Amino acid sequence: MKKLSDILYKVRIQSVNGATDILVNDIQIDSRKVSQGSVFIAIRGEKFDGHDFIEKAIGLGVSAIVCEVMPSTVLEGITYIQVSNSSEAAGYIAHNFYDEPSQKFRLIGVTGTNGKTTIATVLFKLFTELGYRCGLVSTVENKIVDKIIPATHTTPDAISLNALLHQMAEENCSHVFMECSSHAIEQHRITGLHFAGGLFSNITHDHLDYHKTFEAYIKAKKKFFDGLGSDAFAISNLDDKRGTVMLQNTAAKKYYYSLKTIAEFKGKILENALTGLIMTVNDKEVHFRLIGEFNAYNLLAVYGTAICLGENSEEVLRILSMLNGAEGRFDYIISNTHNIIGIVDYAHTPDALENVLTTIKKLRKGYEHIITVVGCGGERDKTKRPVMAQIACDYSDKAIFTSDNPRSEDPAEILRDMEAGLNSAAKRKSISIADRREAIKTAVSLANKEDIILLAGKGHEKYQIINGQYVDFDDKETLKEMFDLLEK
Numbered sequence: 001m002k003k004l005s006d007i008l009y010k011v012r013i014q015s016v017n018g019a020t021d022i023l024v025n026d027i028q029i030d031s032r033k034v035s036q037g038s039v040f041i042a043i044r045g046e047k048f049d050g051h052d053f054i055e056k057a058i059g060l061g062v063s064a065i066v067c068e069v070m071p072s073t074v075l076e077g078i079t080y081i082q083v084s085n086s087s088e089a090a091g092y093i094a095h096n097f098y099d100e101p102s103q104k105f106r107l108i109g110v111t112g113t114n115g116k117t118t119i120a121t122v123l124f125k126l127f128t129e130l131g132y133r134c135g136l137v138s139t140v141e142n143k144i145v146d147k148i149i150p151a152t153h154t155t156p157d158a159i160s161l162n163a164l165l166h167q168m169a170e171e172n173c174s175h176v177f178m179e180c181s182s183h184a185i186e187q188h189r190i191t192g193l194h195f196a197g198g199l200f201s202n203i204t205h206d207h208l209d210y211h212k213t214f215e216a217y218i219k220a221k222k223k224f225f226d227g228l229g230s231d232a233f234a235i236s237n238l239d240d241k242r243g244t245v246m247l248q249n250t251a252a253k254k255y256y257y258s259l260k261t262i263a264e265f266k267g268k269i270l271e272n273a274l275t276g277l278i279m280t281v282n283d284k285e286v287h288f289r290l291i292g293e294f295n296a297y298n299l300l301a302v303y304g305t306a307i308c309l310g311e312n313s314e315e316v317l318r319i320l321s322m323l324n325g326a327e328g329r330f331d332y333i334i335s336n337t338h339n340i341i342g343i344v345d346y347a348h349t350p351d352a353l354e355n356v357l358t359t360i361k362k363l364r365k366g367y368e369h370i371i372t373v374v375g376c377g378g379e380r381d382k383t384k385r386p387v388m389a390q391i392a393c394d395y396s397d398k399a400i401f402t403s404d405n406p407r408s409e410d411p412a413e414i415l416r417d418m419e420a421g422l423n424s425a426a427k428r429k430s431i432s433i434a435d436r437r438e439a440i441k442t443a444v445s446l447a448n449k450e451d452i453i454l455l456a457g458k459g460h461e462k463y464q465i466i467n468g469q470y471v472d473f474d475d476k477e478t479l480k481e482m483f484d485l486l487e488k
């Protein structure tokens with residue numbers, strides 16, 4: 001139970017109708033979840049306007065309403081708080097309601113188009129190895145020390161997020177590493193949180209269906225750094241065109257990492273192979289298990305964070321050199337006798353697919369063939385289908401088109417969309433096999449010694465959504481199974 005007036009701390013209130021010294025036992029942004037004694041915060045969304053559900057929420061017994069527009073009739077016994085921005089209010093209210101969890105540990109936020117999951121996960125692993133009790137909020141999963149809590153979003157809504165952070169505080173976590181998606185920043189899911197540090201990876205064209213323009217997308221990311229306090233640190237990528245703009249107006253102490261120029265955290269790649277990266281980090285030579293230039297950046301971001309958090313440089317590099325990356329992010333296995341390299345990657349956009357295939361091309365010795373297995377999700381942007389199919393063919397010797405969560409769509413129809421518009425060279429290189437298991441089996445059977453197979457799009461996912469049903473499926477396990485068959 002909390003006193004309503006206490007949880008309104010920092011909220012920009014415009015008017016109040018009713019008593020604020022009442023006790024409330026729950027806060028909700030969804031009218032379907034309210035109960036007796038809840039506070040219902042009405043938010044205008046993409047599909048619905050929470051204000052339309054105020055009456056329904058009152059019917060279910062809520063004690064207070066937080067809204068931007070007062071309803072035309074206000075009821076006796078209900079407290080109405082009119083605020084200038086309900087989403088922002090939800091951020092503050094949730095943080096207050098859950099006892100300001102972010103004040104109880106060091107919270108580090110990671111933002112950028114690519115690399116968030118990798119950076120946050122590697123930080124979690126590093127600090128766990130250093131002996132701390134840690135929390136993780138990420139696309140793949142949320143973790144409280146060793147307990148896994150399934151993730152529904154990259155960054156959950158303000159209420160779920162603060163409830164999760166509260167549990168982390170209860171479990172005595174000292175460090176929490178969290179991905180901050182641009183959607184989350186824009187929708188105030190992280191408003192009210194106290195960050196000890198913020199990290200920027202990079203920014204490329206993405207999510208423009210939501211943010212509309214690239215400038216708006218950049219602004220959304222920058223807002224995160226603008227909101228950091230003077231007691232925080234901010235670490236940015238100096239090699240990214242927007243790296244300095246991100247930190248332009250932050251009150252936090254600024255640091256940069258770079259592979260190209262002088263920076264606080266400076267790296268230089270000495271060797272970049274499928275067996276790992278050899279690079280210098282502030283002049284110290286280290287071998288890492290993570291591969292690819294992009295991971296050299298991720299490692300510098302992680303290293304910089306550890307130093308800003310006061311850790312010992314030698315110890316940090318020693319542990320980092322032993323760590324693997326995040327599940328399903330350039331995750332690879334090698335078949336025993338034939339040395340076929342199988343890479344599982346979450347690349348599910350044209351940009352990410354091109355990125356991962358370019359990296360593979362750079363890392364291979366030259367003679368190995370690349371076989372790519374890829375599909376496109378149902379009920380998702382249809383324009384990416386032919387583009388991803390063409391990219392797969394352009395960068396591979398053979399492409400196998402298959403299913404990646406057709407959801408309610410006909411898999412054959414999605415495959416036809418992928419095939420449409422392929423140039424003739426691409427057509428010759430590609431085949432379509434709707435069953436993903438069969439597609440992987442075919443890829444393995446087509447591979448010669450030391451060839452490289454890329455399974456793109458599903459990464460860490462443990463399911464395939466077909467006809468709206470979740471069916472167990474795991475790219476990496478399936479690949480292992482096929483490799484084992486090969487050995488027999």
Ligand SMILES: CC(=O)N[C@H]1[C@@H](OP(=O)(O)OP(=O)(O)OC[C@H]2O[C@@H](n3ccc(=O)[nH]c3=O)[C@H](O)[C@@H]2O)O[C@H](CO)[C@@H](O)[C@@H]1O[C@H](C)C(=O)N[C@@H](C)C(=O)N[C@H](CCC(=O)O)C(=O)O
Nearest residue numbers: 029030031043045046047048050053153154155157181183
């Ligand atoms: C586009 C987007 O981000 N949508 C998020 C947004 O939903 P919305 O704006 O559509 O909300 P809405 O359905 O219109 O409803 C408005 C309000 O009315 C309420 N409502 C609605 C119906 C009802 O009966 N009663 C009721 O009270 C809703 O609870 C909500 O508060 O607010 C919801 C609650 O916080 C989110 O769950 C939802 O995420 C949707 C499911 C989603 O797919 N989001 C993706 C795009 C997303 O957030 N992705 C990023 C990662 C992106 C990346 O980097 O890849 C993430 O952080 O996960």
Ligand SMILES: Nc1ncnc2c1ncn2[C@@H]1O[C@H](COP(=O)(O)OP(=O)(O)OP(=O)(O)O)[C@@H](O)[C@H]1O
Nearest residue numbers: 113114115116117118139294297330345346347352
């Ligand atoms: N620093 C980086 N720069 C460019 N690409 C990267 C970087 N780090 C990882 N990648 C690649 O980008 C993709 C996404 O990586 P990751 O999951 O770490 O990022 P993310 O920002 O969490 O993405 P998402 O928004 O999809 O959750 C992967 O395909 C990975 O191979």
Ligand SMILES: N[C@H](CCC[C@H](N)C(=O)O)C(=O)O
Nearest residue numbers: 348376377380404405457458
């Ligand atoms: N956050 C993305 C992930 C897509 C992953 C891919 N495997 C698919 O299902 O299309 C989405 O839901 O659009």
Ligand SMILES: [Mg+2]
Nearest residue numbers: 116117139154
């Ligand atoms: Mg992520």
